[in-house]
Amino acid sequence: xxxxxxxxxxxxxxxxxxxxxxxxxxxxxxxxxxxxxxxxxxxxxxxxxxxxxxxxxxxxxxxxxxxxxxxxxxxxxxxxxxxxxxxxxxxxxxxxxxxxxxxxxxxxxxxxxxxxxxxxxxxxxxxxxxxxxxxxxxxxxxxxxxxxxxxxxxxxxxxxxxxxxxxxxxxxxxxxxxxxxxxxxxxxxxxxxxxxxxxxxxxxxxxxxxxxxxxxxxxxxxxxxxxxxxxxxxxxxxxxxxxxxxxxxxxxxxxxxxxxxxxxxxxxxxxxxxxxxxxxxxxxxxxxxxxxxxxxxxxxxxxxxxxxxxxxxxxxxxxxxxxxxxxxxxxxxxxxxxxxxxxx
Amino acid sequence: xxxxxxxxxxxxxxxxxxxxxxxxxxxxxxxxxxxxxxxxxxxxxxxxxxxxxxxxxxxxxxxxxxxxxxxxxxxxxxxxxxxxxxxxxxxxxxxxxxxxxxxxxxxxxxxxxxxxxxxxxxxxxxxxxxxxxxxxxxxxxxxxxxxxxxxxxxxxxxxxxxxxxxxxxxxxxxxxxxxxxxxxxxxxxxxxxxxxxxxxxxxxxxxxxxxxxxxxxxxxxxxxxxxxxxxxxxxxxxxxxxxxxxxxxxxxxxxxxxxxxxxxxxxxxxxxxxxxxxxxxxxxxxxxxxxxxxxxxxxxxxxxxxxxxxxxxxxxxxxxxxxxxxxxxxxxxxxxxxxxxxxxxxxxxxxxxxxxxxxxxxxxxxxxxxxxxxxxxxxxxxxxxxxxxxxxxxxxxxxxxxxxxxxxxxxxxxxxxxxxxxxxxxxxxxxxxxxxxxxxxxxxxxxxxxxxxxxxxx
Numbered sequence: 001x002x003x004x005x006x007x008x009x010x011x012x013x014x015x016x017x018x019x020x021x022x023x024x025x026x027x028x029x030x031x032x033x034x035x036x037x038x039x040x041x042x043x044x045x046x047x048x049x050x051x052x053x054x055x056x057x058x059x060x061x062x063x064x065x066x067x068x069x070x071x072x073x074x075x076x077x078x079x080x081x082x083x084x085x086x087x088x089x090x091x092x093x094x095x096x097x098x099x100x101x102x103x104x105x106x107x108x109x110x111x112x113x114x115x116x117x118x119x120x121x122x123x124x125x126x127x128x129x130x131x132x133x134x135x136x137x138x139x140x141x142x143x144x145x146x147x148x149x150x151x152x153x154x155x156x157x158x159x160x161x162x163x164x165x166x167x168x169x170x171x172x173x174x175x176x177x178x179x180x181x182x183x184x185x186x187x188x189x190x191x192x193x194x195x196x197x198x199x200x201x202x203x204x205x206x207x208x209x210x211x212x213x214x215x216x217x218x219x220x221x222x223x224x225x226x227x228x229x230x231x232x233x234x235x236x237x238x239x240x241x242x243x244x245x246x247x248x249x250x251x252x253x254x255x256x257x258x259x260x261x262x263x264x265x266x267x268x269x270x271x272x273x274x275x276x277x278x279x280x281x282x283x284x285x286x287x288x289x290x291x292x293x294x295x296x297x298x299x300x301x302x303x304x305x306x307x308x309x310x311x312x313x314x315x316x317x318x319x320x321x322x323x324x325x326x327x328x329x330x331x332x333x334x335x336x337x338x339x340x341x342x343x344x
Numbered sequence: 345x346x347x348x349x350x351x352x353x354x355x356x357x358x359x360x361x362x363x364x365x366x367x368x369x370x371x372x373x374x375x376x377x378x379x380x381x382x383x384x385x386x387x388x389x390x391x392x393x394x395x396x397x398x399x400x401x402x403x404x405x406x407x408x409x410x411x412x413x414x415x416x417x418x419x420x421x422x423x424x425x426x427x428x429x430x431x432x433x434x435x436x437x438x439x440x441x442x443x444x445x446x447x448x449x450x451x452x453x454x455x456x457x458x459x460x461x462x463x464x465x466x467x468x469x470x471x472x473x474x475x476x477x478x479x480x481x482x483x484x485x486x487x488x489x490x491x492x493x494x495x496x497x498x499x500x501x502x503x504x505x506x507x508x509x510x511x512x513x514x515x516x517x518x519x520x521x522x523x524x525x526x527x528x529x530x531x532x533x534x535x536x537x538x539x540x541x542x543x544x545x546x547x548x549x550x551x552x553x554x555x556x557x558x559x560x561x562x563x564x565x566x567x568x569x570x571x572x573x574x575x576x577x578x579x580x581x582x583x584x585x586x587x588x589x590x591x592x593x594x595x596x597x598x599x600x601x602x603x604x605x606x607x608x609x610x611x612x613x614x615x616x617x618x619x620x621x622x623x624x625x626x627x628x629x630x631x632x633x634x635x636x637x638x639x640x641x642x643x644x645x646x647x648x649x650x651x652x653x654x655x656x657x658x659x660x661x662x663x664x665x666x667x668x669x670x671x672x673x674x675x676x677x678x679x680x681x682x683x684x685x686x687x688x689x690x691x692x693x694x695x696x697x698x699x700x701x702x703x704x705x706x707x708x709x710x711x712x713x714x715x716x717x718x719x720x721x722x723x724x725x726x727x728x729x730x731x732x733x734x735x736x737x738x739x740x741x742x743x744x745x746x747x748x749x750x751x752x753x754x755x756x757x758x759x760x761x762x763x764x765x766x767x768x769x770x771x772x773x774x775x776x777x778x779x780x781x782x783x784x785x786x787x788x789x790x791x792x793x794x795x796x797x798x799x800x801x802x
Binding site: 055056057059060062063065066067069070071073074075076077078080081082083084085086088089091092094095096098099100102103106107110151152153154155158303304306307310311314315318319321322325326328329332333340343 | 403404407408410411412413414415417418420421422423425426428429431432433434435436437439440441442443444445447448449451452453454455456458459460462463464475503507510512513514516743744745746750753754757758761765768772775
C-alpha cells in the first residue's frame, strides 16, 4: 500500500470525499435552508430578496454535489454503485426535487401573474425542504447500515430506508439547514425582513437543538456500535465536545447580533458533526447488516492505487482553484441584497 | 419489459434531453465571448447589448443543462451499478476531473456572468464570460474522453475475472488520449459551435424579417455566420477523421453505419438507403466501393462486414444506426451549403435582402440539434452489444438490486418532468426572444427604405 504522510492513498481519498461532501453540506445547506423558509415570508418583495440572496451562488454550491458524486464514483466505485442502486427510489426522488428546485428559482420571477409566482414559490420551498430532509434520511441509513452480501450487492427492500432513525436524522438535517439558512438570510437582508429572519433564526436554533439532542440520545441507546471508537479512545471525545461547544456558541452569537460569526459557527457545526460521523465509520464506509465482513471499507471498495494517486494530484491542483473562484464570487456579491434588472 | 430494455430506454431519454442544452451552452458561450470581446475592443454599445441579451438566453439553457446533467451523473450508479464497478477506476476519474476542473469553473463564474454586469469592471466581467465558456469546453473534454474510452479502450488492464473483473488505469495519458478521443472531441466541439451559431442566426434572421432590431441583428448575424462557416467546413474534416477511427478500431460499427454485411467484401457507400435485415441488403442510392475507398483509398479494399462478427458480437439495430448516421451526414452537408450561401450573399452585399435565405436560417436552428442527436445515437447504438467495447456487455452492466418496476416508475417520472421542462424552456425562450436584445422599441428602425421600394416594385 502506497502511503503519503503515513496515510494510505485510499484514506486520503476518503478525506477528500468527506471534505467535498462537508463543503456541499455547508454551502448548499444554507441555500436549501433559505428555500425552506421561503413560504414563511409573506411579502412579494421579501421573497424576491430572499431568492436573490442565494441567486448568484446556489448553482456554484450545487457543483460540490457534482464533484462529490464524481469523487465517490472515481475513488470508491463499489460504494457509489451499491448505495446508488440500493437507494434507487430515494435518489430518483432526490433528482426530481433537484430539477424542480432549479427550475423554480429560474422561472419564478419571469412572469408577474399571481398564480404563477405562488405555484413556483411552493415548488421551490417544498423541494428545498424535501431535499434537506432526504439528505438526512440518506445519512441516517448509512449510519444504520444495510443488508449487503459477499458480492457487495444490496439485498433488501428500499422500503426499509423509511425507518424511525433515518426520519429523525432527516429532521435533524432539515432543522440544521434551516438554522444555517436563516442566519445566512439575516446577513443578506435589512429592515423588516432582517428582523423577521432574526426571530425565525432563534426558533430554528431551538428546534435544531431539541431534535439534535433526541437524535444523540437515540443513537447512544439504540445504535451503541456508533460510539465504540469514542469509548475505546478517550482523546477522540474532543471532537463531539467541540461540536457541542460550537452548537452552544450559535445562540450566544445570535443574541449578541454577531451574525457573521454565528454563520461561521453554524458552518463549523456542520463540518464537526460530519467529522464525528466519519470517525465513527472509518475505515468502514457502508456497514453490512448481514455480516460485518461484507462491509464496504476504504480498502476493499477503493479504486487502484494508480487511479487514486492521479486523482489526489487533481485534487491538490483543483481544490485550491475552486476555493479561489468560490471566494471571488462570494466577495463580488458580498453585503446586503439589492434588486436590479438582472435579479430573479 | 425487462430491466435492460427499460434502463437503456431511460438512459436514452435522459441523455438525449440533456444533450439539447450543453452544446447550446458551448456554442452560445463562444459567441458571447466574441460579442463581449468586440465590445471591449470597439466600445460599441450594441455589442454589449448583444452580449447581455445572449447571456439571458444562455442562463436558461445552462440552468436546464445543469439540472438534467446531475441526473446523468447519478444514473450510472442507480441503473448501471455493475458498469460503475467495472469502469470506476477510469470513467470515474474522468468524471471527477470534469467536476473539479470544468464544472466548478463554469458554475463558479456563472454568478458573475449573469448578475455581475453592474458589479464588476467590464474587463473582469469578460474574464467571467471566458471562464464560463472555457469551463463548458473543458466539460466536453472529460465527458468525451470518458465516452471515447468506452469506444476505444486504452491505457488500462483488466483485474479479476468473471463478475469480479474490473478495468484499472495503467497509463493515465494513454487513457485520456485513447485512439478516438481527439477526433471525437473536435467533432463534438464543432457540433456545439454549430448549435449555438444557428440559434443566434435563427433569432436574428427572425428579427430582420420582422424589421426589428435591424442594425444590432446584422452585427450578431455576421458573427454567428462566420462561426457557422468555419465550423461547418471544419466539421467535414473532423467527421471524416472520426469515421476513420471507427474504421480502424470499431469495424462492426463501421459496417453497421453503411449496412455492409458481406464478411470480407468490397463495401459501398450510400447517400440514402434502407437496410433489409432479413436479406442483408441495402436499397438506395450508392457509390459502389465508396466505403472501401474511404478506408483504403482503393475502390477494391476489402472491408469487414457484419457477417464477419458473430451474431452476439455485433449491433443488431442496423437500419436505425444506418439512418441516424445518414441523417447526420446529410445535415452536415446542408449546414455547409446554407452557411456558404449566407457567406456568398454577404460578400455580394445582399444577404439581408434575401428573405428566402433568412427564412431558411430561421428554420435551420433545428438542423444542428437533430444532427447532434442522430450522431450520438449512431455512435452509441453502433457500439452495442458492448458498453465497453470488446470487454463489458450492456446486458451485464446493470444494477442487480434494481427491478423493472423501479425503472418503469422513474421513466414515467422523468418523462412527465422533461415534457414539462421542455414546454417551459420553449415558453421562456420565446418570451426572451420576443422581448429582444434592447428594452423598448428604440432600436426598431422599420420600415427600411429598400424594403419599401422592393415591396412597391414587386
